[in-house]
Amino acid sequence: MEIISLKSEIAIRVENLSYVYPDGTLALQEINLTVRKGESVALMGPNGAGKSTLTLHLNGILKGKGRVEIHGLEVNKQNIRKIRRLVGLVFQDPDDQLFSSTVKEDVAFGPLNMGISPDLVEFSVKRALEWVGMSGSEDRSPHHLSLGEKKRVSIATVLAMEPEILVLDEPGANLDPRGRREISELIKTLKGTKLVVTHDLDMAAQICDRAVILLSGRIIADGPIRDILSDSALLSRAGLI
Amino acid sequence: MKHDYIDKYSRLESPVHSIEPRAKALALFALIVICVSTPPEAWWCFVVYAGIVFIVATASRVPASHIISRALVVFPFILIVALVTPFTKEGMTILELGFLKVSKEGLITVWNVSVKSLISIIALILLSSTTPFPDLMRALERLKVPSFFTTVASFMYRYVFIIVDEAERMKRARDSRNFRGRWIWQAKTIGQMIASLFIRSHMRGERVYQAMCSRGFEGTFPRYHDRKMKSADVVFLTLITLTAVSARISLLW
Numbered sequence: 001m002e003i004i005s006l007k008s009e010i011a012i013r014v015e016n017l018s019y020v021y022p023d024g025t026l027a028l029q030e031i032n033l034t035v036r037k038g039e040s041v042a043l044m045g046p047n048g049a050g051k052s053t054l055t056l057h058l059n060g061i062l063k064g065k066g067r068v069e070i071h072g073l074e075v076n077k078q079n080i081r082k083i084r085r086l087v088g089l090v091f092q093d094p095d096d097q098l099f100s101s102t103v104k105e106d107v108a109f110g111p112l113n114m115g116i117s118p119d120l121v122e123f124s125v126k127r128a129l130e131w132v133g134m135s136g137s138e139d140r141s142p143h144h145l146s147l148g149e150k151k152r153v154s155i156a157t158v159l160a161m162e163p164e165i166l167v168l169d170e171p172g173a174n175l176d177p178r179g180r181r182e183i184s185e186l187i188k189t190l191k192g193t194k195l196v197v198t199h200d201l202d203m204a205a206q207i208c209d210r211a212v213i214l215l216s217g218r219i220i221a222d223g224p225i226r227d228i229l230s231d232s233a234l235l236s237r238a239g240l241i
Numbered sequence: 242m243k244h245d246y247i248d249k250y251s252r253l254e255s256p257v258h259s260i261e262p263r264a265k266a267l268a269l270f271a272l273i274v275i276c277v278s279t280p281p282e283a284w285w286c287f288v289v290y291a292g293i294v295f296i297v298a299t300a301s302r303v304p305a306s307h308i309i310s311r312a313l314v315v316f317p318f319i320l321i322v323a324l325v326t327p328f329t330k331e332g333m334t335i336l337e338l339g340f341l342k343v344s345k346e347g348l349i350t351v352w353n354v355s356v357k358s359l360i361s362i363i364a365l366i367l368l369s370s371t372t373p374f375p376d377l378m379r380a381l382e383r384l385k386v387p388s389f390f391t392t393v394a395s396f397m398y399r400y401v402f403i404i405v406d407e408a409e410r411m412k413r414a415r416d417s418r419n420f421r422g423r424w425i426w427q428a429k430t431i432g433q434m435i436a437s438l439f440i441r442s443h444m445r446g447e448r449v450y451q452a453m454c455s456r457g458f459e460g461t462f463p464r465y466h467d468r469k470m471k472s473a474d475v476v477f478l479t480l481i482t483l484t485a486v487s488a489r490i491s492l493l494w
Contacts (some may be wrong), residue, residue, distance in 0.1 A: 061451050081457065089455040095403055096448040101375040101395060110456035112463030139252075143402050161456065 011037045011165050011193040012058060012070060019053055019064030019217075027053040028064060029217045037164075040194040042204035042225065045214035046239030051197045052092070054214065055167050058195070059087040071164065085114060088163030092170040092197075094142070094150035103129070103145070103153050104138035110161040121160075128160035129153075132186060148179040152186065165193040172200050199240060205229055213238050247398065248374040250303045257301035257371045262380030264474035265372060268481040269364045275485040276360050280492070281353035287360065289488040293481055294363050303370045311366045315358045319351075326350045374398050379464065392462065400445070408438055 012035040019028040027050045035041050043051050056062040060075045060083055068075040070083050091097045100106040107125045116124070129135050132152040142150060151171060158166065171187060172180035184206045187196065198204050204211060204225060211228040213221040215238050221228055228234065235241045251258070257265070276290045298308060332346030369377065378391040411434050450458075 056451065059455055061454060084455060084457050087455075089452075091448065091452045091455075093448070095400075096445065097452045099396065099399055099449050099453065101373075101399055105375060109453075109458075109463070113457035113459065143399070157456065 008072065009036055010069075010072070011035050011039070012195070013068070014054075014057070015067040015069075017054075017057060017064050017066035017068060019050075019057065019062060021053075027217050028057075031066070031217075031219060033212060033219065033222070035165075035193060035195065037193055039210060040196070040208040042208035042211040043195055043197045043214060044199065044204060044211055044228075044238065044240060046199075049214040049238075050217040051214055052169055053217075055089060055169055055195070055197060058165070058167055059084050059089055061089075085161060086163055087165045087167060088158035088161055090154050090158050090166070090168045090171065092173055094147070094154040097154040097157060098142035098150060101141055102138065103134070103140050103142060106142060106153065107138075107157050107160045110157060114161060124160045124162070128156040131159055131190070132156045148175055148182065151175065151179075151183055155186070155190075159190070163192065165195065166190060167195045167197075169197045170199070171196065172198060172203050201229060201235075201240060213240075248369050248372065248377070250307060250370045251373045253302055253371075255300060255302040255371070257297055257367070259473075260371075260477050261468050261470050261474040262372045262376045263384055264470055264478040265368055266377065266380050266384065268478045269368045271482045272364050272485050273361045275482075275489045276364075277357050279357075279489055281349050281356075283492050286488045286492065287356050290360050290485060291356075293484060294360055294367070297367055297481075298363070301367060301371050303367070307370065308363060308366050311370075312359060312362050315362050319355045319358060322354045323351045379467070382464075383467070388462065400442075403445075404438065404442055407441060408434070411438065 012033065014031050014033040017028055017031040018026075021027050031054060043054065045051050053062065057064055057068050057075070058070065060068075060080050063075075070086050073079045073082060073086075075083050098106045100109065104125055107128055108121050111121045111124050112118075125138070126135070129137065132155050134149060134152050134156060137145070137149070137153070142153065145153065155168070155171070166187075168187065171183050175183060180200065180203060184203045187194065187207050194207065196204070196207055208225050211221070211223065211225045212219055213228065213234065220238065221231075221234055232241060272290060272293060276287070279286045279290075298305070327343045327347035327350075328341050330344050330347035330350055332344035334342045335345050335348070336343040372380070375395065378395050382388055382391045415430065415434065
């Protein structure tokens with residue numbers, strides 16, 4: 001009984017996860033990570049540390065050795081639909097995320113794939129765009145949006161599916177300081193469990209209460225954000241300062 | 242960079258813009274097929290077809306300059322035919338320029354090619370400038386065009402500009418390192434640029450697919466809010482098709 005109630009508190013559980021890229025590069029080595037529901041975790045580390053690779057395991061896009069559980073469900077072929085509904089993954093480059101000819105179509109893509117009725121989809125598209133401050137841009141073409149707007153719409157495409165866990169890969173990448181600040185503020189307002197991949201210490205401090213540092217495919221530190229950010233030896237080892 | 246879209250002007254408001262995309266596509270395709278199948282001697286049939294195109298163009302409020310500049314793409318082809326066939330096609334000589342003989346059959350071929358290609362291309366320009374591209378693709382899908390083609394075209398519409406931008410950036414980086422455009426000496430550089438553009442596009446394709454799968458994509462595109470054909474759409478379709486067909490059929494008598 002206790003185990004079950006304990007389990008239900010857990011959003012993400014990764015056990016002994018290793019992944020080797022087809023070209024032989026060892027991307028992840030024996031990763032162990034547990035994230036409780038409602039936590040905001042910063043996943044930090046230098047380029048090529050395996051941060052994006054790890055996020056791609058959380059919804060079963062990549063499949064490595066080891067075990068990944070989302071809300072107690074193992075990530076495997078049978079559960080994949082449920083898992084992808086639970087985990088909303090926002091890619092780093094909005095041009096990868098936004099592939100439709102209009103913003104509306106892109107935001108509707110996830111909910112429609114989930115088999116939601118068109119009327120409800122209409123509603124969730126509207127609401128998701130409202131959440132990210134992009135109301136009224138339904139008929140614009142993603143190519144004509146600014147980078148900051150593209151990032152917002154990318155987040156909306158995932159919010160429309162109402163995921164329990166939001167995984168954001170470098171949400172501030174390539175944005176100017178104000179754009180980064182606005183995106184952090186936006187992310188801060190979103191509910192649910194959050195895993196934010198970032199190099200940006202300010203953003204991490206602003207959004208997250210815990211930080212996990214990845215270096216060469218291994219977790220080298222995991223703790224409260226204050227402790228991690230004040231450990232300059234660690235940050236310098238991870239190439240973050 | 243600011244780009245010109247294939248469906249520029251497609252979000253204006255006009256009677257033609259408001260026609261249901263399937264009706265528009267069917268009507269204009271019918272016009273093209275009928276036009277192409279008409280023998281070149283029936284010149285007044287072409288007057289009817291051109292008239293239809295002219296009326297639709299006027300009603301659509303798409304600027305004439307836009308239609309004309311887009312239609313220019315067929316001119317190189319017409320030019321090749323116009324420069325070669327009058328002299329090479331066997332038939333009754335109507336003009337002699339030194340050793341070159343201009344044949345009547347050759348001239349008819351030139352007329353045939355030019356009038357048909359112009360009417361067809363303008364019909365297509367009208368279709369694409371009065372229908373937003375996504376709606377057009379959806380219409381074609383509903384008209385049973387295999388979704389493979391419409392999907393490929395839709396992705397192209399979305400990503401062609403990104404690839405153009407990427408190529409532009411590579412070109413700038415190349416020129417900054419003192420590249421001189423004498424292409425025959427630089428063929429290797431250009432080849433490498435094309436190769437790296439291909440690899441980048443391939444990798445992007447992979448990431449786009451991953452992002453789609455993350456949002457529950459399982460191979461078929463979901464759709465919603467399909468329009469129904471209204472009486473105005475049916476009238477548009479029958480009017481154009483009937484006018485063109487009657488011009489064409491009258492030749493049989």
